[in-house]
Amino acid sequence: MTSELEALGWGADFEETYQAFCAPLSPDECARMTPVRIVGVQRQTFQVRGLHGEEEARLAGASRHAGALTPAIGDWCVLEMAPEGGGRLLAVLPRRTTFARALGASEETRRPQAVRQQVIAANVDLVLIVTTPDADFDLERLERYVLAVQQSGARPVLVLNKADLHANTDWWVQQLRTLGPELEIHVTFAESGQGLEGVRSLLTGGVTLALIGSSGVGKSTLTNALLGRPAAPTGEVRASDQQGRHTTTSRTLYTVPGGGLLIDNPGLRDIAVWDADAADFGELEALAAQCRFRKCTHTTEPGCAVQAAVQAGKVSATRLAAFQAQQSRRARR
Template sequence: MSSELKTLGWDADFQEAFEAFCAPLTDDGRARLTPVRIVGVQRETFQVRGLHGEQEARLSGTLRHHGSLTPAIGDWCVLEAGSEEGGRLVGVLPRRTTFARAVGAADEGRRAQAVRQQVIAANVDLVLIVTAPDADFDLERLGRYVEAVQQSGAQPVLVLNKADLRVDTDWWVEQLRTLDPDLNIQVTCAQGDQGLEGVRALLTEGVTLALIGSSGVGKSTLTNALLGRVAAPTGEIRASDQQGRHTTTSRTLYLVPGGGLLIDNPGLRDIAVWDADAADFGALEALATRCRFRKCTHTTEPGCAVQAAVRAGEVSPARLLAFQKQLARRGRH
């Protein structure tokens, strides 16, 4: 296995998938193909890195007309050499993990809309969920982050950054532990390069780490500290609410000195967790109009059409539970 590709996170599973992709092709066709990893995403082009270093690539017609196959940051793709500079991407290898969010989910009490999946990053091993002990600390939102990361197949790590804002951070750490006592929690002050030893220990060769969290919690500062250079822009903090301006506007995958890879994401104010089995509740909402009570919670009320459908095997209990959770979230707004 190439050491250059291994540094980028290449493993035996990706090698097997690449060989399967090439198997139907002629020798000449296979010779034109090489595996690359998506390290940058622009509007029309992708920055990729592989055996021949970093270069620019565009989508083939097949990928361009199939939105579900659009590469995301961290994806391993098949690059075909061509006359145009950088070549073109002709395939996306199966993802080991997928970090996605739901787009079009019900928000602020509005009527639920059809939900689609938006892939934010692929093949991520660890996700640092960054927060700070300030007015924006939101345990419920952090819980949704944890759930989204776990659904992706990656491992969540909670980072309480900007520890210098408080003399004692024990209370904030205990709040984080209520989400899951087994979660890895790191307390850092990235601006002062303090408490980063535990985070750096997570970054070993081939391991891909992503950062998420609200704007202003110091993700870009943490990125720069881990990379040992200014790679991500940082912004001023508003005095009114101690929140930062959105300074990271694109997703980039960086090689970390000493091993590992790091993805910096735009500030995600909130996440609607992607659930492929329960994303579109249109059918259940239509069914709910036949319930005896207008504000039926679909639990123990008599005459509940949704519960009747569950008993008849037309709706799975897991789908009903997801529907009830969505109704509960909407009811809190």
């Protein structure tokens, strides 16, 4: 491994699978191969970065068939270099984490087989879930964000941005705490730099951080503040609702000065967890084991440990609803 690749998030696991890919190749073929990370996705091409800097690449024709993975932002791929620069992406190396959403999952009339996965980003270590203390604040939607991030294998971190909108943000912070006592919360005003020290401390060498949230919550402003330059476009704030206009239209992976990598995502108005039945409700399952009745539905039964936790503010009502929905789906099978 080289320090250049490590700074991009390379590790021993990627090195092992890359070497396995090259093992059956001839020395001449192997010499044309190099690992690269996807840092930008266009309609027909990909921006990649590796030992030879940043360049443009295309997906090899054979990779478009036989169920091969389509590269997503953050993926590590094998690039067959071309003499004139760039080249063909031959394979996607196995992902550490996959942050995805289920398209069509919210449409009740759609057949289950029509629901499909959309990979938002790959090999992400941390996901900043950004919201604001205003009309955009939606605890149920934030709950779905948290579940999607946890399902991906990444760690969710909550960011209450635009703290200048209110002199006291305690109520919003308390609401965020109901999503999970283990969740890290940062209160920021990215435009002035307020509260960014804690966020910056998350970005260390080789760590990949992604930002998600609704349009206008200040993700691009956060991106620019962390990068120390105007890399992502920002929009003006509407006087009617204090919300910024949607500005980010594609996903880009940036190298952060001082270490770490950052992915700015287009606004996600809502998200459905991909493979929601695999979402982790370990703490609720442990509480359910303490209920008075073995088949407790966690609604009106006396002695329900889960409802007691909700009433005590230790578990959010939205998280309980997601848990009950999961149990209901499993019971119908």
